[in-house]
Amino acid sequence: MMQKDKSRKPVLIKENIVLDCKAVTPEEAIIHAGELLLRSGYIKSGYISGMLSRDENFSVYLGNMLAIAHGEKGVRDQILGTGMSVLICPDGIDWHGNLVKIVMGLAAIGDEHMELLMHCANIFSDRERVERLVRCRDRERVYRMFGGI
Structure with a gap:
């Protein structure tokens, strides 16, 4: 993975994992995911409006509840x-007619998003693994499932 440089903040920090999220709408979920990135210093506040706009123009639903x-x-x-x-979000969110139980917020410099998306594709290609992730109530375990990126 890309996090070879120990001087950089990890891509995923445990504080940015929310278990049993109660988001009701896609907009609320996007704002929540963006606010976590903002508080952690990954983005400036204007990025969140760009996240909302992206979903309005091209749904960010990718399948397999993600x-x-x-x-x-x-x-x-x-x-x-x-x-x-x-x-x-174990109860699920109606995402423009699709069921979503996991929402990821992503901000990436340059082409680093490609490596992250490939890593996530490996995780989310297995429906059973996705179900285990949704049922998991241990933040440390979820962090390990993402490989501590």
Whole structure:
């Protein structure tokens, strides 16, 4: 993975994992995921509006109960570092007609998002693994499932 440089903040920090999230709408989930990135210093506040706009124009739902909220190209200047947040919503969210139980917030510098997306594709390609992730109530275990990126 990309986190070879020990001077950089990890892409995913445990504080950015929310278990049993009660988000009701896609907009609320995106704002929550973005606020975690903001508080952790990965983004400036303007990035969140770009995340909302991205989902309005092109749904960020990817299948297998996953949505990856990320900003449009026009808000790249709002990214301070590559980071992600994870919201686990066991009750599910109606995401424009699709069921979402895991919402990831993603901000990436340059092409680092490609490596993250490939890593996440490996995790979310297995429906059983996704179900275990949704049922998990241990933040440390969820962090390990993402490989401590």
